[in-house]
Amino acid sequence: MADSGGPDPEVFRAEARTWLEANFPPSLKGKGGMMYIEDASPNAPDIKAWTDAMGEKGWGVPTWPKAYGGGGLSAAEARILQQEMNRLGAWNPIGGMGTMMFGPTLLEYGNEDQKQKHIRAIARQEVRWCQGFSEPGAGSDLASLSTKAEDKGDHFLVNGSKIWTSGGQWADMCFCLVRTDTSKKHEGISFLLIDMHDPGVEVRPIQLIAGASPFCETFFTDVKVPKENLVGPLNGGWTIAKRLLQHERSGIGGGGSGGGGGGMFGVGGSPATLAKTYIGTDEDGRIADTDIRSRVVAHEMDAKAFQLTAFRMMAESRSNQGPSTATSVLKNAGTKVGQDRAELIIEVMGSQGLGWEGDAFKPDELSSVRGWLGGKATTIFGGSFEIQNNIISKRILGLPDPLGSSSN
Amino acid sequence: MAVLTEEQSMLRDAARTWTQEKSPVSAFRKMRDSGAPLGYDPAAFNEMAEMGWTGVIIPEEYGGSDFGYLSLGLVLEELGRTLTASPLLATALATASALILGGSTAQKEAWLPKIAAGEAVGALAVDEGPHHNPEKVAVTAAKSGAGYTLSGAKTFVLEGMAAAVFVVSARTSGATGDKDGITLFLVPADAKGVSRKALKLADSRGAAVVTFDNVALGADAVLGEVDKGYPLLEKVLDRARAGLAAEMLGSASQAFDTTLDYLKTRVQFGQVIGSFQALQHRAAKMFTDLELARSCVEAALAAIDNDSPDVPELVSLAKAKVGDTLHLVSNEMVQMHGGIGMTDAHDAGFYLKRARAAEATFGGQSYHRDRYARINGY
Numbered sequence: 142m143a144d145s146g147g148p149d150p151e152v153f154r155a156e157a158r159t160w161l162e163a164n165f166p167p168s169l170k171g172k173g174g175m176m177y178i179e180d181a182s183p184n185a186p187d188i189k190a191w192t193d194a195m196g197e198k199g200w201g202v203p204t205w206p207k208a209y210g211g212g213g214l215s216a217a218e219a220r221i222l223q224q225e226m227n228r229l230g231a232w233n234p235i236g237g238m239g240t241m242m243f244g245p246t247l248l249e250y251g252n253e254d255q256k257q258k259h260i261r262a263i264a265r266q267e268v269r270w271c272q273g274f275s276e277p278g279a280g281s282d283l284a285s286l287s288t289k290a291e292d293k294g295d296h297f298l299v300n301g302s303k304i305w306t307s308g309g310q311w312a313d314m315c316f317c318l319v320r321t322d323t324s325k326k327h328e329g330i331s332f333l334l335i336d337m338h339d340p341g342v343e344v345r346p347i348q349l350i351a352g353a354s355p356f357c358e359t360f361f362t363d364v365k366v367p368k369e370n371l372v373g374p375l376n377g378g379w380t381i382a383k384r385l386l387q388h389e390r391s392g393i394g395g396g397g398s399g400g401g402g403g404g405m406f407g408v409g410g411s412p413a414t415l416a417k418t419y420i421g422t423d424e425d426g427r428i429a430d431t432d433i434r435s436r437v438v439a440h441e442m443d444a445k446a447f448q449l450t451a452f453r454m455m456a457e458s459r460s461n462q463g464p465s466t467a468t469s470v471l472k473n474a475g476t477k478v479g480q481d482r483a484e485l486i487i488e489v490m491g492s493q494g495l496g497w498e499g500d501a502f503k504p505d506e507l508s509s510v511r512g513w514l515g516g517k518a519t520t521i522f523g524g525s526f527e528i529q530n531n532i533i534s535k536r537i538l539g540l541p542d543p544l545g546s547s548s549n
Numbered sequence: 550m551a552v553l554t555e556e557q558s559m560l561r562d563a564a565r566t567w568t569q570e571k572s573p574v575s576a577f578r579k580m581r582d583s584g585a586p587l588g589y590d591p592a593a594f595n596e597m598a599e600m601g602w603t604g605v606i607i608p609e610e611y612g613g614s615d616f617g618y619l620s621l622g623l624v625l626e627e628l629g630r631t632l633t634a635s636p637l638l639a640t641a642l643a644t645a646s647a648l649i650l651g652g653s654t655a656q657k658e659a660w661l662p663k664i665a666a667g668e669a670v671g672a673l674a675v676d677e678g679p680h681h682n683p684e685k686v687a688v689t690a691a692k693s694g695a696g697y698t699l700s701g702a703k704t705f706v707l708e709g710m711a712a713a714v715f716v717v718s719a720r721t722s723g724a725t726g727d728k729d730g731i732t733l734f735l736v737p738a739d740a741k742g743v744s745r746k747a748l749k750l751a752d753s754r755g756a757a758v759v760t761f762d763n764v765a766l767g768a769d770a771v772l773g774e775v776d777k778g779y780p781l782l783e784k785v786l787d788r789a790r791a792g793l794a795a796e797m798l799g800s801a802s803q804a805f806d807t808t809l810d811y812l813k814t815r816v817q818f819g820q821v822i823g824s825f826q827a828l829q830h831r832a833a834k835m836f837t838d839l840e841l842a843r844s845c846v847e848a849a850l851a852a853i854d855n856d857s858p859d860v861p862e863l864v865s866l867a868k869a870k871v872g873d874t875l876h877l878v879s880n881e882m883v884q885m886h887g888g889i890g891m892t893d894a895h896d897a898g899f900y901l902k903r904a905r906a907a908e909a910t911f912g913g914q915s916y917h918r919d920r921y922a923r924i925n926g927y
Contacts, residue, residue, distance in 0.1 A: 413927045428927050435915075438922040446870050449844035456552050470837045533836055534829035538809060543824040 153218050157225045164194040170230035192234040196265030201235020202244065209248070210261030216459070237308065239263035239270040243316045246385040250332075250373045259314075259334075273303040273317030273335065273359060274382065281528050283318075284327045284379060288361060290319035297321075297333065297371075299341075299364040305522060309344045309357030312337050316385075322376050332378035334370040335361070351514035389523045390472040410505075412437045412485040419489050433489065440481050447471075447478045469529045469537070476519040476526070483513040551847040557620050563600065564627035571596065572633040574896045580634055581753040587711045588747075588755025589634040598667020603641040607649070611661035618642075618788065619850040622795035629799025632899055634754050636670045636708040638796060643707075643789035644671025647716045647733065651773035651781045656735060660714060672712035673789065674703035674736075674759050675782065681912040683718065683782055686731050688761065690719035697721070697771075699734065699742075699764040707910065709757025710747050712738050716785070717761070721776050728779040733772040740764050752899075752906035787864040790911045791849045794867040797907045798839075798846045801875040804882045804900040805835050811886055828885060835878050842867075842874040862924045869917035872908045879904035 166187040195201045198212065203219040205211020214222065226232065244263045247255060262268040279286040288301025299319060306315065315335045322329030335342070341364040347356045373381050416428045416437055428434035451471060486509050487494035494509055496502030520526040534540045553561070572593055580590050597603060605621040607613025621642055628635060645664050648657050648671075663669035675683050688701030699719055706715070715736045723730025736743065742764035748756040773781040809832060812823030822828055849867035852860045879901040883890040890897040908914065 413922075413925065417927055422927070426926065427922065434922060434927065435918065437927070438918045438925075441925070442866050442869060442918065442921055443841075445866055446841040446845050449848045450841050453551065453844045453847065470840050473833075474837055474841060527830070530830040530833035531826075533833035534826075538829075538832055538836060540809075540812060540823040540829050540832065541821060543826070544820050 150217060150221055153214075154221050154225060157218075157222050158228075160198070161225055161229055161231055164191070164198075165226075165229055165231040166191055169232070172232075188234065192266050195234055196267070199264055201233055201266065202240050202264045205244065205248065205260065205264060209256050210264035235264065235266045237266075237269055238272055238316075239268065242272065242385050242388045243270050245388050246316075246381060247372065249384065250381045254369065255334075255372060268313045269308065269311055271306045271309045271312035271315050271337070271357075271359075273306055273315045275305045275522075276302060277304050281525050283382070284330065286318055286320060286330065288317070288319050289323075290321050290331060290333055290366065292321070293365075296368060297366045299333070299335065299361045299366055301361055303359045303361075304347075304356075306344070306357045306359045307355045309337070309359050310346050310355075315359070316372075318378055318382055321378075325376070327379045328376055330378040330382070331375055332372040332381045333366055334372065335364060335366050339364050339366075341365075349515070350517070351511045354515075386524060387468050390529075391468040411441070412482060412489055413441055415486060416489045419491060419493070433485075437485060437489075440478070440485055443474075443481065444478045447474045450474065469524075469532045472523065473520075473526055473529045473533075476516075479519060480516050483509070483516045487513050551619065551851070553623075556616070557623060560605075560616070560620055561623040561627065564602070564624045565630075567596070567600065568627045568631045568633055572628075572631055574631050574899060577632045577634055577753075577899060578896075586747070587636075588708070588753060589636060589711070593633070594635050594637070595667060597635060597637060602637060603667040604665035606642065607645050607661050607665045611657055612665035613645075613661070618791060618853040619847065622792060622846070622850040625792050625796040626799035626802075629796035629801075630803040632800060632896075632903055636672075636711055636755070638789065638792050639672045639708040639712075640664055640670045641667075642792040643673045643785060644714070644716055646788040647671075647673070647772060647781070647785045648735075650784055651733060651778075652735075653769070655769065656772065660735070663713075669713040670708055670711045671714045671716065672706055672708045673785070674706045674709070674715045674717045675786070676705050677701075677703060679705075681909070681916055683786060684728050684731075684779070685726055686718050686720045687725045688717065688719045690721050690732060690734060690766070692721075693765065696765060696767040697734070699736065699761040699766055702758060702760040704758045705748065705910075706745075706757050706759050708755045709745050709759050710755050714738060715743075715759060716772060718778060718782055723776075730776050731778045731782065732775050733778040733782060734766055734770045735772050736761070736764065736766065736770065740766070750906055751902040753902075754906065783861065786911055787860055788853055790864050790868045790917075791846070791853055793907060793911060794846045794849065794864075794871045797871045797875045797904075798843060800900060800903060800907070801842070801871065801878045802839060804875070804878045804897075804904075805832075805839060807896065808832075808835075808878070808882045808885050815887075822885075831881060831885075835874075835881060838870075838874045838877060842871040845870045862921060865912075865917035865921045865924070868912060869914045869921065872914040872917070875904045876908060876914075 168184055168187050169191060172184065199205070199207060199210055200212045200222060203212035203214040203222055204216060207213030212219070240263060244260060247259055251259070259268070263270070274283060276286050276288060288299065288303060290297040290299045303317065309315070313336070315337055317333050317335050318330050319333045320329055321331040337344070341362040343360040343362070345358045347354055347358060349356065413428070416433055420433065421429045423429050428437060454471065490506055490509065493502060493506050496506050496510060498507065524532070535542070576590065576593065601614055602624050604613030605616045605624065606618055608615045625638060628637065641664060645661065648661055660669065660671065664671055677685060677687055688699065688703060690697040690699050699717065701719070703717065715738060717734045717736050718731055719734055720730055721732040742762040743759065744762065745757045745759045748758060750756055772778070812828055812832065813821055815822045845863070845867040849860070849863040852863045882897045882900055886895065886897050889895050912920070
């Protein structure tokens with residue numbers, strides 16, 4: 142893939158180990174979750190030092206090209222790096238939408254100037270990105286979006302509003318879908334990069350069923366955007382958007398994230414282990430509630446089947462580049478497993494699994510409740526469960542649209 | 550599809566070509582209509598043997614190609630696609646595994662070359678009731694001089710009518726239900742006191758009740774260790790289950806493909822019915838389930854080839870997941886075909902009947918879910 146550290150993987154392993162031991166602040170060991178606490182953390186100086194070191198090295202995005210600030214590692218080397226980080230309790234401080242979705246897409250579709258300008262800044266966590274796709278009137282039918290970008294000669298003038306702009310309140314930049322031609326649906330959409338600090342941009346956080354959330358509403362009123370911020374051709378944004386959504390889906394399904402505690406491997410342990418603790422076992426060591434036991438094992442087998450499928454698709458796609466349409470299968474399978482897990486965990490915990498706050502509940506119990514609620518979003522965002530099934534039906538199985546309708 | 554070697558791809562392609570040309574579902578229909586006494590077409594099985602499929606897992610010194618379980622699974626998957634009836638699973642996988650894992654040199658020399666050549670069919674005689682339960686062994690092998698006397702009956706013995714030799718689980722000590730005290734025996738079908746009766750099942754495949762009436766066996770009939778046969782039996786059964794899961798994956802894949810074709814051609818309300826979302830999303834679920842089941846089946850077969858410690862867990866996962874998937878797809882095949890799917894003239898009924906028989910064989914979904922939980926300590 143790129144500049145390998147040598148033919149012997151153990152040479153790279155030694156190099157990675159030495160560097161990590163020299164640069165990872167021991168105070169941050171196992172505190173990967175802290176990075177979301179922003180500046181309130183007492184570890185803030187260490188977090189900054191660690192972020193800067195990883196950013197400089199390019200190892201936050203280990204397989205991106207070195208020429209744009211990535212690590213330039215092969216997939217095998219990236220795995221070794223991860224193993225060495227796990228060994229130390231180190232975690233990747235470089236994250237967010239820039240690394241997961243926008244970066245890979247820009248590497249594929251951006252021009253040289255755009256890549257030079259943005260990729261390195263993402264690799265160093267200098268610029269935080271948010272996604273401006275969904276609108277109040279354009280959810281599952283994303284291509285019906287109406288936020289307008291008018292050509293004013295030397296700039297675009299943007300007006301409209303976006304919703305579910307995750308991290309919008311902290312973001313510096315937004316990758317945004319805008320309408321540049323009202324006479325066509327999919328072919329009238331462009332992919333535009335908007336500075337969130339520009340005049341006319343207003344962000345309001347949204348409270349969700351799980352409590353405070355990173356989701357926001359974003360309003361654009363006469364925002365001037367330079368022409369050079371157009372990615373790909375004018376009215377050619379839909380193709381780029383679809384590619385970006387594939388990256389998003391592989392991220393959501395692949396991690397099996399149920400939105401925190403509801404994630405496949407989230408806090409609180411497995412439903413089987415929890416059931417033995419909260420419900421107890423019979424004389425043969427089986428979960429005493431036979432109905433719950435049969436649902437727990439069915440779920441554990443679903444989770445294993447999903448994990449094996451993710452491994453299989455990784456192995457199969459190593460010769461190809463990037464995610465395939467099969468990511469739709471993984472997204473639905475993965476989010477279902479995550480949600481089933483979250484539901485089982487709170488059921489197994491009984492009333493202890495319904496605490497909202499207070500010291501009557503253990504931290505794992507409280508986070509399981511929030512995770513269960515937060516995880517409901519996973520089958521809605523990134524293309525809902527139903528939209529994924531449309532994609533499987535049409536793009537993979539080749540089934541036609543009903544008469545008189547059109548979709549993506 | 551797993552990442553295959555070139556040889557594996559060639560084997561799969563050969564199996565696909567042969568089944569499509571020589572053994573389409575119409576061949577199964579012909580076999581059923583003819584009332585073939587063995588539940589398969591011996592001429593077709595001879596062709597399989599000539600292509601070397603009966604020797605895929607057998608070591609080269611005994612006439613096989615020592616090519617592994619994943620490879621044999623590829624063949625079984627293709628056979629499952631067209632519902633090809635054959636004793637390949639019972640003899641070349643299950644019985645061959647028993648001999649390879651537990652047989653003495655003399656036993657291997659006596660049977661493996663014949664099995665590899667397709668000259669002799671072997672069969673597992675392990676179940677004694679309508680639910681798979683390999684610990685529940687009431688057939689007895691009483692010590693008698695230097696040897697044993699075998700008494701009792703086994704049922705739902707796959708390819709029991711064709712078998713020249715049976716691998717029989719019998720109790721040499723302990724009580725029915727104990728894992729200890731079970732011993733495996735190699736029993737030639739022509740031994741005095743062995744009788745069999747065909748069981749006509751809905752799937753038209755070969756199954757039999759085999760009765761052992763004071764069958765005299767020498768000490769050399771013991772396969773593996775006396776009283777300690779259960780762990781060996783589990784290993785043999787896990788290999789048979791994984792092979793059957795591969796066949797079931799093929800059946801489910803084809804049942805889905807045939808149904809998908811129908812969704813794209815059947816016109817109602819002026820459009821193909823596959824344009825209706827109510828059917829599209831069910832098709833998408835089936836496709837998703839098939840992908841998940843395939844991962845499990847391939848992982849189980851690969852684990853056997855690697856002699857990995859998680860074989861039992863992965864095999865139970867595979868058998869249960871592919872069982873659920875085949876169950877769903879075979880039902881949807883009938884439902885989505887509508888009236889035509891209810892007729893005997895259509896293939897859908899064959900897939901439905903075979904699905905249930907295969908699900909029950911070597912443990913259904915509930916058996917393997919319970920086993921998976923026990924293996925994982927809950």
